[in-house]
Amino acid sequence: MKKQGANSFIIQVALVVVFFIGLMIMLYPFYVEAVNNFIDEVRINQAKQFDQKKNRAQLAKLKKENEAAAQKAAKDPFKGTGKMTAKKLKKHLLGRVVIPKIKVNVPLFNLTTSDTLEYGAAVLQGSSFPEGGKGKRTIIAAHRGLPERKLFTDLNRIKKGDIFVINVFGKNLAYRVINIKVVKPKEINAIRPVAEMDLATLMTCTPYMINTHRMLVTGYRVPYTKKIAQEVNQAALMNRLIQAAVILGCVLAVVGFVSLVYRIIHQGLLKQKRIDIVFNVPKAGSYQLLGKNGRHKLYRQGELFVVQAKDHQVTFADIPGCIYTVKALDGSFKVRFGIKKLKQQKARPYLTRKQQKAQLFRKEAGQWLLK
Structure with a gap:
């Protein structure tokens, strides 16, 4: 009888541990995304604190390089390679991209590589840097379906008339969506500037998890009004609340698991007496x-x-x-x-x-x- 009781006790503990490991694996994308969102928020806040004069000088230099690169064909941003340190990521950080409808608030980098695309969105080489102006088109690329970050995963939910905002060095550029299309990776004409229009295009892979084509969500520049600012702030707040709730839920799950294992072990040891x-x-x-x-x-x-x-x-x-x-x-x-x-x-x-x-x-x- 005592041997059977001990075996039952071990089986109970093993089942709880296996269940918890399975639960943590299942919830991995949620709690990792929540943690990464808080890290991204820190990076975004760092961009706001940069020296403005220095940033403008760097942006002017990058703009010249970018205009020169615009004469060449823009390459597929999702084929970049290389590893980038946190210091380099900070160096290439421009600001953020906010899409209120789908509660997206991600860092924006000035360089498109596999590394920057792992952490946020990036300006596609060959396109205009996000500073606005007629005859310019900023193209911003980001991944979908990463387990660690949502990024542009829900970009397919965007409709014509929706707003997205690009914040660079404290300047907010608002765009209203006028066109959504799907193209092959090498169709460059779909992302060329249009005379007399101030455009920005959000780019990501599609179909989801297959990634043979590119989704292009294009908007034209509109005034950054108080209403838009309110939507941006509400989206950022809601995003923080959701991520905080996810982290809190995971912490409570861990506490509950530890408590359950403790109770099982405690009851098992009691029953040995x-x-x-x-x-x-x-x-x-x-x-x-x-x-x-x-x-x-x-x-x-x-x-x-x-x-x-x-x-x-x-x-x-x-x-x-x-x-x-x-x-x-x-x-x-x-x-x-x-x-x-x-x-x-x-x-x-x-x-x-x-x-x-x-x-x-x-x-x-x-x-x-x-x-």
Whole structure:
């Protein structure tokens, strides 16, 4: 019996651990994305704190390089290679891209490589840098379907008339969507500037997880109004709340798991101990031992675990350590009895407030006496 109990205890712990590992694997994209979003928020805030004069000078230099590169064909941004350190990422950080409808708020980099696309959106080489102006088109690329970050995963939910905002060095550029199309990676004409129009295009892979084509969501420049600013702030706030809720939920899941494992181990160790429930009664009678909740019937040698008082004493001998319910068959009382702590050697009653007030049990000369 003891060996079976030990095996049952080990199996219980193993099942809980396996379940928890499976749950954490299933929730991985959610809590990793939440953590990464907080990291991205820090990066975005860093961009706001840069020296403005220095940034303008760097932007002017990049603009000249970019205009020169515009004469060449823009390459597919999703084929970049290389590894970039956090210091280099900070160096290439321009600001952020916000899409209120789908609650996107991601860092924007000035260089399109596989590394910058792992952490946010990036300006496609060969397109205009996001500073606005007629005859210019900024093309911003980002991935879909990354397990660590959502990025442009929900870009397919954007419709004509929706707004997105590009923030660069504290300047907000708002764009209203006028065109959505799907092209092959090498169709360069679809992303060329248009005379007299100030455009920005969001680019990502499609179909989802297949990635043979590119989705282009193009908007034209509109004034950055208070209403748009409010939508941007609300989207950022909602995004933070969602991510905070995800992280909190994961923390609670971990705490719940640790608590559950502790309870299983604690109960398992308690049951390794053997105890006797003994108390004295004023008159003869029959008493039944039930499970902790008082509803689960217990058996000994195939029969209900019922004992008779002998010489005014009731004894349930050699039982696993835990909490039980003792019930008088005449209906006079029902009380919890047993041990809760590993250091406990003897069983004791655990009375309700009503039972305590009525002094149902009292202890005299080391013995528990029923009133």
